[in-house]
Amino acid sequence: MSMRRIVSLTAFLSFLVTFLTSIILYIVPEGRVAYWADWRLWGLSKEEWGAIHINVGFLFLLSLLLHIYYNWKPIVTYLKNKAKQVSIFTKEFNAALVLTALFVFGTYFGVPPFSTIIHFGKSFKDAAAEKYGEPPYGHAELSSVKTFAKQMNIDLEKGMLLLRQAGYRVDSDAWTLKEIAEQNGVSPQQVFLAMSDAIQTAEQSVGLPEKPAPGAGNLTLADFCTQYHLNVKMIMRSLKDAGITSEADMTIKEIGEANQTGAIEVYEQIRSFADRSNEQ
Structure with a gap:
């Protein structure tokens, strides 16, 4: 050779x-x-x-x-x-x-x-x-059922029951979503969907949530404002006052990148304006 x-x-x-x-x-x-x-x-x-x-x-x-x-x-x-x-x-x-x-x-x-x-x-x-689809938060699949339920405001006991009713083997609430998924041949997302009916609905709060919803950064500013019943022109004006240039057809992430900042900072600026508007 x-x-x-x-x-x-x-x-x-x-x-x-x-x-x-x-x-x-x-x-x-x-x-x-x-x-x-x-x-x-x-x-x-x-x-x-x-x-x-x-x-x-x-x-x-x-x-x-x-x-x-x-x-x-x-x-x-x-x-x-x-x-x-x-x-x-x-x-x-x-x-x-x-x-x-x-x-x-x-x-x-x-x-x-x-x-x-x-x-x-x-x-x-x-x-x-x-x-x-995106996870509710980073590496949610590595969270135990107990931790995930707490993060997502899920009734733990009901959530475990729903998982078992769906035919998933879950020996303990200490199991991570990834472990449950691997044991049952499904994705962590499917595990979450199986227990989603156990989410406890809280009273609708005024303003934007403290943390942005999954995928919020991929929404255009216009779609974001529509989703949260905000005036897009007023939001654009408030962002401009804060030194952030934006367009209605730009995503939250793109606005952050264009202004050399993060999407979370853009979200916080919008949330701050929405909170001030609700107080008036």
């Missing part, structure tokens, strides 16, 4: 796998969405695709280093000038260096078309969040 051929073929095959996993990870939903909805592609979860990408990526790098070793003479030839003297900064090397630097700095400064590539991938993630 030829070691040189093995190295070259390994580099080629590992490149193909890395290329495939790169595309999948480019379009995969955000972690919070993927874990909540138990997102899978061809039977593999986000974590499993990520693990394959990392390990095969290491194989690709290793085979690439060996490939360079076995092809060192041709590479040195590429670095020779017309006088056949080794010169690192040949025209070809400079072109490769400029091209690489262009991608690095273009991405860093967020200029098109590099920013377009990033935003295009983000559109897949936003679409997935809309399709699969």
Whole structure:
């Protein structure tokens, strides 16, 4: 067997796998969405695709280093000038260096078309969040039933009863939603839906809730105001007074990004204005 051929073929095959996993990870939903909805592609979860990408990526790098070793003479030839003297900064090397630097700095400064590539991938993630739904809070699937019930204002006893009536095996309220989901072959989201009828409805409070609802950042300002019965023009004016520029068709998240702040800060500003309006 030829070691040189093995190295070259390994580099080629590992490149193909890395290329495939790169595309999948480019379009995969955000972690919070993927874990909540138990997102899978061809039977593999986000974590499993990520693990394959990392390990095969290491194989690709290793085979690439060996490939360079076995092809060192041709590479040195590429670095020779017309006088056949080794010169690192040949025209070809400079072109490769400029091209690489262009991608690095273009991405860093967020200029098109590099920013377009990033935003295009983000559109897949936003679409997935809309399709699969977002958890009530970050990594809710890791919360025990007891903790989750407290966070979501769920009657624990009734919630446990509903889970068992739905046919889910739950030995203890110390089990996390993820553990229940794995034991019963469902997603954490489905576990939540099974016990959602146990949510205790409190009296409708005036103003916005203290914490934004899941997915609020993906709502346009107009839709957000409609949902909470707010005047969009007055909200835009209040944001402007606070130094935040906005448009009705921009999402809360986009408004935050455009003003170099977070979506939660934009929400707090809107909530503050709504509270002041209710007091008047």
